[in-house]
Amino acid sequence: xxxNLTEIISLIKDRRTIYPEQYKSRKVHxxxxxxxxxxxxxxxxxxxxxxxxxxVFSGNKLRELMQIMxxxxxxxxxxxxxxxxxxxxxxxRAEKTSYVIAVCMxxxxxxxxxxxxxxxxxxxxxxxxxxxxxAYGIGTFWSTGGGVYSKRLHDYLNLGxxxxxxxxxxxxxxxxxxxxxxxxxxxxKVEWYE
Numbered sequence: 138x139x140x141n142l143t144e145i146i147s148l149i150k151d152r153r154t155i156y157p158e159q160y161k162s163r164k165v166h167x168x169x170x171x172x173x174x175x176x177x178x179x180x181x182x183x184x185x186x187x188x189x190x191x192x193v194f195s196g197n198k199l200r201e202l203m204q205i206m207x208x209x210x211x212x213x214x215x216x217x218x219x220x221x222x223x224x225x226x227x228x229x230r231a232e233k234t235s236y237v238i239a240v241c242m243x244x245x246x247x248x249x250x251x252x253x254x255x256x257x258x259x260x261x262x263x264x265x266x267x268x269x270x271x272a273y274g275i276g277t278f279w280s281t282g283g284g285v286y287s288k289r290l291h292d293y294l295n296l297g298x299x300x301x302x303x304x305x306x307x308x309x310x311x312x313x314x315x316x317x318x319x320x321x322x323x324x325x326k327v328e329w330y331e
Contacts, residue, residue, distance in 0.1 A: 152267055153316045155276025157230040160309030165235035167195075169273055170308065174238075176269040180262035184245075188255040189262040192239040192294055202239075203231035205293055206305075209284035230307065238266075238306040239290075240279070244299035259303055266306070276311040279304050 174191055182188065194202045207227035211219065242259045244252065267277045281304040284290055290302055 148268055148272055150318070151315070152271045153276070153318055154278050155309075155311045155316065156278050157233045157307045157309060158226075159311050159313075160233040160235075160276060160307075161312040162233075163310040165273075165275055165308055165310065169270075169275065170236055170238075173266045173269045173308075177262040177266040180258055180265050182258045183254045184250045186245050186250055186255060186258070188242045188245065189259045190241040190243050190300070192241065194237045194239070195235065199234065199237055200228075200231045202237060202293075202305075203227040205290065206284050209287050209289050213284070213287065234307045234309050236308045238308065239294055240303045240306060241294060241296060242301045242303055244297065244301070248299075256301075256303065263304075263306065270308060274310070274315070276309055278307040280307065281305075 170193060174193075177189060177191065178187070180189065204227065207224050210227070211224055240259060240263055242255050244255065263279060267279070270277045285302055285304055291300075294302055296302060
């Protein structure tokens, strides 16, 4: 066997969503993030389009991004659904998070490759990134929806007309024990045709 399969499967099973509220003050090193990004770059890609693009925020730029996300939430939420705690959570996350990576998809100009396949390639890149973080003992949270898909964030990230932001990945060291997960058994999710 070329690689230690037991370790690889354990790493895959150990990957967890860890929210910024669960991060401690210890900062992640830039070199670790660079290695995560390099791992992401080796995702499968149909037609070798390599559609993944990453915009990495830290320090004051991270605080600026979180303020924009808070403002998007405030400006797009009906008053009866607005929660002050959710609005202020963005600022709190800026202080607890070492880095936030905006995960983007660069759309192929010719559109020869279907968009869904480009999205899947970016998702594979994100999985590579998160598995590398897990190997370091670093927590990640892939945030999607809401303001992530807004025109305001799209413009702030300086994305092309056909490009998309597919989420924000928060990165930080978790407090306490590494969380455990569980899944239903695979046999209930597979049909074999022989």
